[in-house]
Amino acid sequence: MILSRTPHRISFFGGGTDYPEYYREYGGKTLGVAIDKYSYLNVRKLPPFFDYKHRIVYSKQENVVNLDDIVHPSVRETLKYMQVNSGISIHHDGDIPARSGMGSSSSFTVGLINSINALNGKMSSKDELTQKSIHIEQNLIKENVGSQDQAFAAHGGLNIINFLQNGKISVTPIIMKKNRMITFQDNIMLFFSGISRTASDVVVEQINKTSINVPNLNKMKDLVDEAHDILISNRNLNEFGELLNTTWELKKSLSSKVTNKQIDDMYNRAIKAGAIGGKLLGAGGGGFMSFYVEKENQEAVKEALHDYLYIPFNFDFEGSKIVVYEPNYKDK
Known part of the structure; x- marks a missing residue:
């Protein structure tokens, strides 16, 4: 079983310049902070005893056999992109409601990538989480979303994020007394x-x-x-x-x-x-x-x-992390 915790964010400045339509031409820059309001994902391999192969629980519950039948766009495209073949159970709980401007969808996607990597015995770098979640959201789901939410969810902290014309993203922490x-x-x-x-x-x-x-x-x-x-x-x-x-x-x-x-x-x-x-x-x-x-x-x-x-809050400086790691080493 894997339990991941991924922060939401507050964007202060530069929002709008993190859309590829802009920064691929002019370069973008944002300033914001991750906060201690989180997306939690409990992910484990699902035993083959049920008449479905995958179970996804969020505001709804889905029990499906094929990945293509999953309604939740991030779950469907992330599992397909990461070539998940075994049955899997995904249970989501969040501190912040969806569709609220706090980067909740990106926090979910970043946390899911982190969790699946952990389930497969792999550590995720912050940059990997950022780039893969951007690819899934923008290119596979084809959502009209920017690129800062994924970076804040992955890295945490109070940062300036630069979006370069070549597509690269750099995260620079802001150092204060x-x-x-x-x-x-x-x-x-x-x-x-x-x-x-x-x-x-x-x-x-x-x-x-x-x-x-x-x-x-x-x-x-x-x-x-x-x-x-x-x-x-x-x-x-x-x-x-x-x-x-x-x-x-x-x-x-x-x-x-x-x-x-x-x-x-x-x-x-x-x-x-x-x-x-x-x-x-x-x-x-x-x-x-x-x-x-x-x-x-x-x-x-x-x-x-x-x-x-x-909503009272504190800043988060850890980013997406695995808080419970209990792999089943006999599960191939």
């Missing part, structure tokens, strides 16, 4: 809008408008370096929050589906209550919203958004 890191972490608040949506559907318009959006995407990419300088220097961390406002305004220009009346109202209420800045996570249209709020104003922001779910 401990007390400054703690202050920064404690000033990020996370709220769930209650709206779930499929990122692949929301982002179609944005991808189709890539050529039109290039100037604003370039500006969003430049903000990554500005945000990085704020974090590693002695500048006031409140500037990070102010910069979130800037990237949020740019993000809204990318597609008509990024925001809506409810999201705008949620954002305005938080700012009025004392949040310095914030942005919607993921492609847009719903999911989670993060805000930069100094400690003394956090209770006021909670009260202003009392009808939304507040």
